[in-house]
Amino acid sequence: MRATTAVARWTWGRDLGGDSGAEAGVGPCLRKLFTAHEVLGRHRLMVGIPKVSVSVHEAGERNSYLFRGEIELRAVGSPLETAQEAAQRVHEAMSPGETGSVYAHIDGPGDVALGDAYRSEPGLFRLGGSALLGYVGVDLVTRTDFWLPYDLKGRPQPQVHAANAPRLSAALRDLAEALDSDTDPDDPTSFARPNETGAENFLGEDGNALDVWSSCELPARYDVFTHAPGFDRIGYRRTAEAEVTCVPIRSDDGTLFGHLWASEPENAASFEPEDIDDERTYHAGLLWLDRLRAAHDRGLSPAEALTELSVHRPDPDAGCADASGTHITVLRELRDQGTRPEYSGHEQGVGVAVGHEVMERDVVDGRGRDLTDRL
Structure with missing residues (x-):
């Protein structure tokens, strides 16, 4: 591992x-x-x-x-x-x-x-x-x-x-x-x-x-999707309190990798993985974070980035956006849907x-x- x-x-x-x-x-x-x-x-x-x-x-x-x-x-x-x-x-x-x-x-x-x-x-x-x-x-x-x-x-x-x-x-x-x-x-x-x-x-x-994988590795992986680098100063913020627009991301066989989401009022956008312990899901999510960072660096707003990436060409590693499933929800509810790591307090x-x-x-x-x- x-x-x-x-x-x-x-x-x-x-x-x-x-x-x-x-x-x-x-x-x-x-x-x-x-x-x-x-x-x-x-x-x-x-x-x-x-x-x-x-x-x-x-x-x-x-x-x-x-x-x-x-x-x-x-x-x-x-x-x-x-x-x-x-x-x-x-x-x-x-x-x-x-x-x-x-x-x-x-x-x-x-x-x-x-x-x-x-x-x-x-x-x-x-x-x-x-x-x-x-x-x-x-x-x-x-x-x-x-x-x-x-x-x-x-x-x-x-x-x-x-x-x-x-x-x-x-x-x-x-x-x-x-x-x-x-x-x-x-x-x-x-x-x-x-x-x-x-x-x-x-x-x-x-x-x-x-089991330090569950107590340490999975929380560290998930943290990447919820906190932007540079103490949340680099790129879009990766958390939001209000409603967000989200788009399902699926693999070529239809498996749900997670959701790409954006909040224009809070200048926030990220990828919410469905199962952070799944290697394909994790690495697909990192690719979508890279694309969001590139969109931010080109001056796109979160909503503009989401619109552009919703029609991004399919990729065998990152999957593709299922634009037909676009919907609005509260980020907290979206995060409650998937498999999330829990900190166990292991601090050896x-x-x-x-x-x-x-x-x-x-x-x-x-x-x-x-x-x-x-x-």
Whole structure:
């Protein structure tokens, strides 16, 4: 199972020993990143030629970048050779200025062991690297549960665990050796508790694994449809108190994915999923949110966006609007019709968002010093 935020995270890091300047930031960051990538490749936890996203901040300027983009490698050699090629391409494209913090990450497919075979799994891990203020670090994040004795719904998965947990444990051991740094398990997330050899489920008082999918993942998914990003400041609002106009969205076989709705007086519009636990419904809803955001950015009002999207061409992933079912209702009543998640109060950990954007806002070095305000 795949969560929308991190299931577990591990970190490694050490001081740079007084290096400074652009080479001290970009070079060491990428060398450590590709050293770790080579280890994961040996264990088939990351496969293929990676695409590397790199951000180089200008020193003293929080929102100014000397470089921000993606590097596509032609081939992968030794970690040193690959890092040198990538660093050279970054330096050639960098704007003039003093280098501050450097961040890089790789999202890549990996192989999951299932019995005697392997299955390619997109985004099995995210591998990140950072360099700032004399410190270089690497972090590894997974959003999947193949490494746990129980899946995120609390169901036993002995064969999956037996086939994959030892692979992760061996990779963590080899990463510590290759990076010359102890493996540091991050704080517990909402889904699992990482340790030096892998991760473990949360157990209830009865000794059974908790269903963190229902208590944590489903509420997080549903929150996307009810709250706009940027504290409801980006795009249309995604909640309304008054009546809304809504249009059913159906799959090509007639299954109801949910409703697209809009409220002109409240500048609000969103998608209301019928069953947030259904993967097709969830991903269809995200596509409709993207279309609403694009309509907002083009200056359309909520009503204009709803009218335009009601005649959008059918899509096998997003479904299509059933304009004949257009009606007016109170949003609260519409939301009461479908399957909605309930918060259970499970707060074993905090959701860790996946991505170097979070690292940039909350950076702590290997000795526990908060470096965020010094970027």
